[in-house]
Amino acid sequence: MFISIFGAVESGVIYAILALGVYISFRVLDFPDLTVDGSFVTGAAVAAVAITHDIPTILATLLAIFAGFIAGTLTGILNTKGKINPLLSGILMMTALYSINLRIMGRVSNIPLLSETTIFTQLKQAWTNAGIDTALSSILTSLGVERVPGTWATLMVMALVTLIIKLITDFYLKTEMGLALRATGDNERMIRSFSANTDHLKIIGLGLSNALVALSGALYGQYAGFADLNMGIGMIVIGLASVIIGESIVGTKSITRTTFAVIVGAIVYRVVVTLALRSTFLDTGDMKLITSFLVIIALIVPKMINNHKELKRKRKKRLALEQRLKGSA
Amino acid sequence: MLAVKDVSLTFNEGTPDEKRALENIQLELAAGDFVTVIGSNGAGKSTLMNVISGVLAPDIGHVTISEQNVTSLPEYKRSGYIGRVFQDPMAGTSPSMTIEENLAIAYSRNKKRTLRLGVTKKRRETFKEALATLHLGLENRLNASVGLLSGGERQALSLLMATFTDPNILLLDEHTAALDPSRAELITNLTREVVERTKLTTLMVTHNMQQALDLGNRLIMMDKGQIILDVSGQEKEALTIEKLLQAFQDIRGSKMDNDRAILG
Structure with missing residues (x-):
């Protein structure tokens, strides 16, 4: 029980980055962006290919972020310059990304990373050397938990990374550019009358959104130990679920609070799904x-x-x- | 300051719905001019505003602002020179953002938007001072969401935001028409105050003839896409609603369609 909830929180924290990305497109820009299903895989695929080519894990992850950013800007260009409806722009990009992802992965649909060095194996190593795991585990054991998690590194570091990304997002949305981005989603006519290029803002906003989604994909791939062509199916719904669940639990009073809500939503979503799947009458297909x-x-x-x-x-x-x-x- | 030369614009050209919205418009505003524009529905007042602000491109003719030809400049670039207040009180502000954030957006109008904070301590003081000129107490509600303000308050804020960075031209498109009479009066007074203080070159469209007579130093009347009357100075001071209606009848040979033109 403890182990599976622990795992749910771990993956929830990784999905929280995806949810922050979806928050930027869906809420800030008011643009339901379906690119997410593709750019999540793009992130995982780019990171996996880079890692199997012995590129350092941090650099591999940065490459994934960049690839996601490009994918997002392309959706933005389709919508603003091509005047294609937002939903359709996302669907077109998502569809195109399926083939692009397959190309990136060298025409195989799955790249295993279990035998590779990933960010998480490196973290685990450093963590074990510092003796933090044994300390935390012994506390848990003394509290009566029988099976303790293998490592705390993933959870702790991912929580830190997610927090940093949340803080950057909060700050960005309060900068001059960020204010213009929010106004674009809120009242486009008004922000154009204040000399802002709404096309550029949308393109950049979608780029940033998908950069976060790809980061989430890159980290999830390294966490799960593989990149799979089909791992992105339904990601947009998970992102939306996190945003909506979080907002209804925590509220949306301010930007700081809403981004926090989105993170809470992602974790709650994972935990609830895990608990539901443990029941006897539901299985993974549900x-x-x-x-x-x-x-x-x-x-x-x-x-x-x-x-x-x-x-x-x-x-x-x-x-x-x-x-x-x-x-x- | 602002010149509109030989501007014509036809909607739905070549179809049965063809409508000549503007016909050979010539208009020149000197720096500091405050011009009110009246005319019945479909006279082309709003179309003229949209051509000046860059929402619509004219078929022929051109628009210059401060000696610079801006005809091919897209709307967002042109709005660096132009402050605008729309008829809809909801149109000029961003409802989900706070008062100070809205002002920060207005503040960045003629500057490059950077990755620095939009609302800083120093700016907040500037915003407070500016809000105090509205006499609505908004300076004490900097962190209130604009969506919570009343229509009149939002329109006052829009007016402040439009004039905040001293644009070359101020365009007011029936900005009091959607408000109740007392709110409309408030905004009319604020408009007079702001234009007097800032000496902005202003073009104001209105349906309210009295308002057009009370404000500004020059009045133009439009009908069927043409400017049919242009009076200024002493001559405008002496105008009354009756004289305006008579002038229309003399020029057009028919009575003014005043179903929406408010007389009083």
């Missing part, structure tokens, strides 16, 4: 069903709670009024 169900819940429940509160407030008001009328009579 994952998409669970995902859809979760998103529906996250969309409907907050509204129902609000309605209920509103009704309660009104009833209270009415009762108070009736009381007062009785009093005066």
Whole structure:
């Protein structure tokens, strides 16, 4: 039980970067970008090919980020210069990326990384040498947990990386460029009247969004130990689920809070799916069903709670009024 | 300051819906001119605004701002020279962003947008001072989301944002038409104050004849895509609504279609 939740949180933190990317396109730019399903794989594929060619893991990951950025800008160009509808631009790019990814992977659909040095094997090494794992594990054992995680390196470092990316995103969205980007998604006519090139902003915004998605893919590939041509299927839905679940739990008062919400959403999503799959009547094939169900819940429940509160407030008001009328009579 | 020369524009050319929106428009504004534009529906007032701001390209003719030909400059580049307030109070601000963030966007209009923070301590003081000139208490609500403001407040903020960085030209496109009378008056007064203080070269479209008479130093009347009346100075001071309607009848030989032109 502990191990599987631990694993869910680990992968949740990696998916949180994907969710931040989806947040930029879906919420900030108001652009439902389906490129994600392709650019996630692009990230994983570029990193995997680079790593198998003995390129240092950090550099391999940076290359993946760059590839994702290019993919995103292409979607942006299709939409702004080609005047193709946002959804269709994303679908076209996603479809094209499938073949491009296959090319990147050298016409094989799966690249194993289990025997390669990845960011995570390096981290684990450093972590073990520092003796942190044994210390944390002994604490857990003394608390009565029987099976302890192999390493804490992934979780700790990924949490740190995700946090740094969150902080950079927060900062960027408050810069002069970031403000213009947000206004582009909010009121395009207005920001054009303030001398901003909305085409460029959209292209850059989609580039950044997909750069984060590719980073998430690169890290996930190294974490899981393979890059697979089909690993991106449904990623956009996972991203959207994370954004929507997080927003409904944590709220959207400010940018800082919303990006935090998105990260929480990604982790909660993973944990809930893992728990659901542990039940006896659901198996891995039901994952998409669970995902859809979760998103529906996250969309409907907050509204129902609000309605209920509103009704309660009104009833209270009415009762108070009736009381007062009785009093005066 | 602003010159519109030989501008014509036809919509849906060659189809049964063909409409000649602007016909050979000649208009020149000197620096500091405050021109009000009136005319009935479909007279071409808004089309003229859109040609000046670059939303629409004229079929022929050209637009110059401060001696520079801007006819082929895209809208976003041209808006470096032009401040605009739209009719819809929702159109000029970004609702999900705060008051200070909106002002920061206006502040960057004539500068390159960088990766530096949009709202800094120093700028916040500038924003507060500017907001205080609106007398709406918005200077105490810098972090309020603009979507929470009333229509009048949003339009006042739009006006401030449009004039914030001293554009060469200020375009007001029926910016009080969607407000209730008291709010409209507030914005009209603010407009007078701002233009007097900043000496901006201003072009204001309005449906309200009284407003067109009260504001500005020059008045033009448009009909069927043409400028049919252009009065300024003393002559404009002496104008009344009756005289305007009479002038229209004399020129056009028919009564002005004033279904939407508000007389009072």
